[in-house]
Amino acid sequence: MITFVDLFCGGGLGARGAVTAGARPILAVDAWDIATTTYKSNFPSAEVLCSPIEQIDPRGFAGKHRPDVLLTSPECTSHSIARGAKPGCEQSKETAIGIIPWIEAMEPRWLIVENVNRMKKWGRHNELVSTIESYGYTVNDLFLNAADFGVPQSRKRMFLICDRQGSVISREHLISLHKREVKPAHSVIDWSGKYKSRPLYAENRAQATIERAERAIKKLGRKKDFIIVYYGSDYGGGWQSLDIPLRTVTTLDRFGLVTWKDNTPYLRMLQPPELLKAMGVGSKHELPHGNRRDKIKLCGNGVCSPVMEMIFKKIILIESKEMGLAS
Structure with a gap:
């Protein structure tokens, strides 16, 4: 061997x-x-x-x-x-x-x-x-x-x-x-409802986040799910479609998933198990140590x-x- x-x-x-x-x-x-x-x-x-x-x-x-x-x-x-x-x-x-x-x-x-x-x-x-x-x-x-x-x-x-x-x-x-x-970004998302979202237009939501989302909604139309992308070069307008591979996973918490309930957009951040899946790791590999930020860093520092x-x-x-x- x-x-x-x-x-x-x-x-x-x-x-x-x-x-x-x-x-x-x-x-x-x-x-x-x-x-x-x-x-x-x-x-x-x-x-x-x-x-x-x-x-x-x-x-x-x-x-x-x-x-x-x-x-x-x-x-x-x-x-x-x-x-x-x-x-x-x-x-x-x-x-x-x-x-x-x-x-x-x-x-x-x-x-x-x-x-x-x-x-x-x-x-x-x-x-x-x-x-x-x-x-x-x-x-x-x-x-x-x-x-x-x-x-x-x-x-x-x-x-x-x-x-x-x-x-x-x-x-x-x-x-x-x-x-x-x-494989598209859609494939890494846990769609079970396990991770809770908040309304996009919640109190104290950063204006830059709202602007990213509104650029996506203007392009895609309403009731279309998408990902907000924080940090890094903003060549994509601060968002991306779920139909293409996820942009690069970094050591920072940079991906927010926007979904819809009726006509209302909701937002949550992608979680470490989803990012681990985005790194191409199968179910055998685990991240049993550290807090959420540590686990995101482990993914961002990793090799696919x-x-x-x-x-x-x-x-x-x-x-x-x-x-x-x-x-």
């Missing part, structure tokens, strides 16, 4: 995809205790450490853990457009450089680096790629949208998929491995499971073919 070490592991959403493909996590590291306890709850056989990776000497684990894959999702806050006009923190960005000692110590055949695509504008991005290549890796630099993998969310991310044996992997290779149709599933399926397929040739 393919094994992996998971750096910046979060709540294990990416790991869930890897496990679904047939891989096994042996070590996971994250600096946030809610993330590590969530990971441990979902993957109890893995060793899980709560620490910044730069405060750990990976040589101490090299004899114990020799993974096939080093899976990394460095902190993306200072690369992401979701941070708005706030100045980027170079220390946050340089967490990506912190993976190099782990490569040296563990010598995995495969290395995966996931981040927002704007990471390519970082001044040290090319340095990171050339350093990875100096260790003998062929770097496949891919731009993947989770919606292309049957995830009910438009989430575009950079993936560096690196192999010491020189494998060439393309976006088309990965998409061809799955037979999933595009089906995307990672297809990456690991491709890795397993390549290695299986090599073993077949060798035999």
Whole structure:
């Protein structure tokens, strides 16, 4: 079985995809205790450490853990457009450089680096790629949208998929491995009535929220459900249809569902189980720790499971073919 070490592991959403493909996590590291306890709850056989990776000497684990894959999702806050006009923190960005000692110590055949695509504008991005290549890796630099993998969310991310044996992997290779149709935002909603709404025109409702909703109503007409989108670039007018994939899930509470009772619009925020579904995670994965805000953050920091599933399926397929040739 393919094994992996998971750096910046979060709540294990990416790991869930890897496990679904047939891989096994042996070590996971994250600096946030809610993330590590969530990971441990979902993957109890893995060793899980709560620490910044730069405060750990990976040589101490090299004899114990020799993974096939080093899976990394460095902190993306200072690369992401979701941070708005706030100045980027170079220390946050340089967490990506912190993976190099782990490569040296563990010598995995495969290395995966996931981040927002704007990471390519970082001044040290090319340095990171050339350093990875100096260790003998062929770097496949891919731009993947989770919606292309049957995830009910438009989430575009950079993936560096690196192999010491020189494998060439393309976006088309990965998409061809799955037979999933595009899923709309409608599919993540819990329509049972479990989560209560308030009238849109309730007292103390922010005027900006009213304006977003009224733009949607003007476009769609009355008695048509839709989603209000808070934060981030407002190219969509602050709302979106339920007939297309959800816009990117972030660490903030950004999606409000507008539904109708007779001719009156009601509003509620999407809840963590719905956001987890928007990340493509199946019913096996749970978020048993933390408050509502923590669970939203776990989703926003995560990697969509089906995307990672297809990456690991491709890795397993390549290695299986090599073993077949060798035999």
